[in-house]
Amino acid sequence: EVNTIHFLFFVCYRALIFPLLIREGKPTPFFTFVLALLFCVFNGYLQGRSLTTYATYPPGWLGDSRFITGFLGWLIGMTINIHSDHILRNLRKPGETGYKIPRGGMFEYVSGANFFGEILEWFGFALACCTIESLAFALCTLFILGSRARQHHKWYLEKFEDYPKDRKIVIPFLY
Secondary structure: OHHHHHHHHHHHHHHHHHHHHOOOOOOOOHHHHHHHHHHHHHHHHHHHHHHHHHOOOOOOHHHOHHHHHHHHHHHHHHHHHHHHHHHHHOOOOOOOOOOOOOOOHHHHOEOOHHHHHHHHHHHHHHHHHOOHHHHHHHHHHHHHHHHHHHHHHHHHHHHOOOOOOOOEOOOOOOO
16 A cells, blocks of 8 residues: 555656646657657556555565665655756756756766666665566666666767766666
């Protein structure tokens, strides 16, 4: 039940709150929008069905070290994700154009700080839930966002001569 609440909180943030915070920018291609929507609907169904129909937890699960560690990973990841999105949204002042190097928070360590936060969220969620479906989604998130972070990192290095060379791609101090 608590795991379902974590999942719903994230989905509500991404679907309802996050879009309202985005400043005007490049439009999203319709095909990309449809693919993202289908992916989210499928994943939402898969996670919701898994948690409400198949997952069973022993008494005291909320005090189990796996749940507590997973919950903390989820919470820290979501905090990093929200903070990184805030930094990205505020790179330019109103009316300003051009690209800037994100600074602050986890951007001091990785190019894809927002991606790192989301990856951490979903691995924390997977640990808290201990379901094959949540692990599958965490791994998908790692591969998809890891690839996007690599593309962003490469772009930053090509675009900015002064881009910090010691920044990793998506996992602090490792990759």
